[in-house]
Amino acid sequence: MKIKDVVEKQLGRLPPGMLTGAFKVAKKIPWVRERIEREYSTMLEAMETSLRPYRGEFPSYTALPAEGTSRTEVLEVMRAMSEREESRWRDGYVSGAVYHGNRDHIEFLSEVYAxxxxxxxxxxxxxxxxxxxxxxxxxxxxxxxxxxxxxxxxxxxxxxxxxxxxxxxxxxxxxxxxxxxxxxxxxxxxxxxxxxxxxxxxxxxxxxxxxxxxxxxxxxxxxxxxxxxxxxxxxxxxxxxxxxxxxxxxxxxxxxxxxxxxxxxxxxxxxxxxxxxxxxxxxxxxxxxxxxxxxxxxxxxxxxxxxxxxxxxxxxxxxxxxxxxxxxxxxxxxxxxxxxxxxxxxxxxxxxxxxxxxxxxxxxxVSIGERGYMDSTRAILETAATIREGIEAIPGLRVLGDPLWVIAFAADDLDVYRVMEHMSHQGWNLNGLHKPACVHLCVTLRHTQDGIAERFLADLREAVSVVTATPSEGGSIAPVYGLAGTIPVRGVVSDVLERYMDLLYKV
Ligand SMILES: Cc1ncc(COP(=O)(O)O)c(C=O)c1O
The missing domain is CATH 3.40.640.10 (Type I PLP-dependent aspartate aminotransferase-like (Major domain))
Structure with a gap:
């Protein structure tokens, strides 16, 4: 809540439109600017660590190597990173992102690509x-x-x-x-x-x-x-x-x-x-x-x-x-x-x-054909129905709308972003949404594998009970999400997003 505090304390509670204008003006005042910059860098440092897990472990380049690296070495490094990143999506912990992901299908597509x-x-x-x-x-x-x-x-x-x-x-x-x-x-x-x-x-x-x-x-x-x-x-x-x-x-x-x-x-x-x-x-x-x-x-x-x-x-x-x-x-x-x-x-x-x-x-x-798409759709919709019913049965959670396979849920008396954060500690990568605050799971073929829906629901029940037992405890993701949705100065949020994009290109 620090950025919000800084800005709100300095600018008072003006209507959002005026706040955005006032923020632009206030940013020009050196001490406000300095203070805001300090808050940004603390937040971005944490983001940078999670964006660059391979720093120091694999070679990195800021200019072309004088001599080409051997293909074997290049492939070795790439394989190592790819393997490390694979298990999360392959084992069905991710919302959307990889929609099929079966090994034989990927190998076939790779052959076609080659x-x-x-x-x-x-x-x-x-x-x-x-x-x-x-x-x-x-x-x-x-x-x-x-x-x-x-x-x-x-x-x-x-x-x-x-x-x-x-x-x-x-x-x-x-x-x-x-x-x-x-x-x-x-x-x-x-x-x-x-x-x-x-x-x-x-x-x-x-x-x-x-x-x-x-x-x-x-x-x-x-x-x-x-x-x-x-x-x-x-x-x-x-x-x-x-x-x-x-x-x-x-x-x-x-x-x-x-x-x-x-x-x-x-x-x-x-x-x-x-x-x-x-x-x-x-x-x-x-x-x-x-x-x-x-x-x-x-x-x-x-x-x-x-x-x-x-x-x-x-x-x-x-x-x-x-x-x-x-x-x-x-x-x-x-x-x-x-x-x-x-x-x-x-x-x-x-x-x-x-x-x-x-x-x-x-x-x-052409290789999947009507029958293949129909079978996949059946599997996804059946899994999604199990997940939706499971969420609906968890006291404190509420499914939004009448979804078929992209299932958004909100929490009435709990911080749903804290629920999401606990899920992420279990390996889950869900989508945090706002207006209203909610989280969604986009069900794909990865979730139709045996036991995934059950694991999701068990982890979700556990996350809800932890958050229920410790309603006031903070966290690292939850405050950022909560803040992003409610902060009245949208310029602050945009600034953070732009700086995040700068980070993507920092070696
Ligand atoms: C409904 C809808 N429209 C558009 C898009 C944008 O697609 P893309 O990320 O491929 O650009 C998405 C992505 O999830 C989507 O769900």
Missing amino acids: LHSQVNPLHSDLWPSATKYEAEIVAMTAAMLGGDAVPAGPKGEDGVCGVVSSGGTESILLAMKTYRDQARQRGIKHPELVLPTSAHAAFDKAGLYFGIELVKVPVGPDFKADVAAMTQAITRNTIALVGSTPSFPHGVIDPIESLSEVARGHGIGMHVDACLGGFVLPWAERLGYKVPVFDFRLPGVTSMSADTHKYGYAAKGTSVVLYRGHALRRFQYYTTTEWPGGMYFSPTLAGSRPGALSAAAWAAM
Whole structure:
């Protein structure tokens, strides 16, 4: 609580907006600045220790070695670190992050990667195989997400189409740039995007990068997008609505059917962020779970993002963004005809791209097939149901919303971040969320291994009983999380995050 104390003591309890302004001014006063810097460095020192566990143990480089290190030595060092990092995710202690992780699957993807490590889809003439893989990844994803229900038109121009991107964030950035440029053509100079507060941070990033104003609408008590409030927020400048299936924080599915009808009625875009659920929900529906229609079968849905590198079980670094009709996708493309380097075009944000990752995504999809995805989805949803019921049975904890496999829980009379901290002492790596304070577990195939759900619940029961018995005891993670959520001077929190990013690049 030190930073909060310092700032609040010096600045008093001003409204948050004024506090942020006052903080910026106060930072310029030498003694305030010095004091704040001192607090930051204490906090960052602790972070640095946990970010650099290998310091002194393995060679580190701040310049190229004069002579190359032998490949054997390089591999030895890398293997040692990789082995040390592996057990935590392999043994199912981590929320999300590694979605498949079976040894034979990883070996297969690695073999595919090795075959294609030099491939760059930018050179479609050199590697038509990469072009084939990407076109087919898009087609298979579109078919899975209701694309077949969209009439293609006489030349196929009206059908669902898309591109392969580097991840969920890039897919979202691309879709938002697309809507901005489409709206520009209609004369909208100050574009606005209406989205629930639960939508992923990637939409914020898009707003910042592309000059789109975000109109964030609070979610309802069920943590779902509030359709009436979102409708009210639409103006003449609104370019699109957003809904998630499910949302990252609470794993709930927004009411896409209603939102898409509102969007259609206003003649604006409707982006469905299925980064997390695109490769789960279609199979859940087939398995008989109650899944509302959320994809291109709804006529108002104009774009979707779905991550191959999450539940598509590809290697990290691919996602798919889909559009209703080729005309919409064209707003995403980049072309230049005047560059001395020649005619240049690129469909996504990057120029050169790792074709090996597209090859691996294609290989994952084709080798797993519908049956494989269905079996995985069944296992994940059954495990998640056990975990959800188990959490609900723990006095003091409360599951938020009505999630299928991303299960967020809060605690009424306990510090839920302290519960998370005790879980981390048992090896767990869970996601701490705020507004409201809660923690989530994103269930993956790693958790479907024998005994993992039971171990999670036993550890959670234990953590709750320890925190209940010692309600006032501090900790190291809990105060940071608690502070980050409640500190009124958001500039302080941003400062800490920026310094953390600086640390990532410190040798
Ligand atoms: C719903 C949702 N959208 C977008 C993203 C961003 O994906 P990425 O981390 O691949 O950029 C995530 C990531 O977890 C997500 O859960």
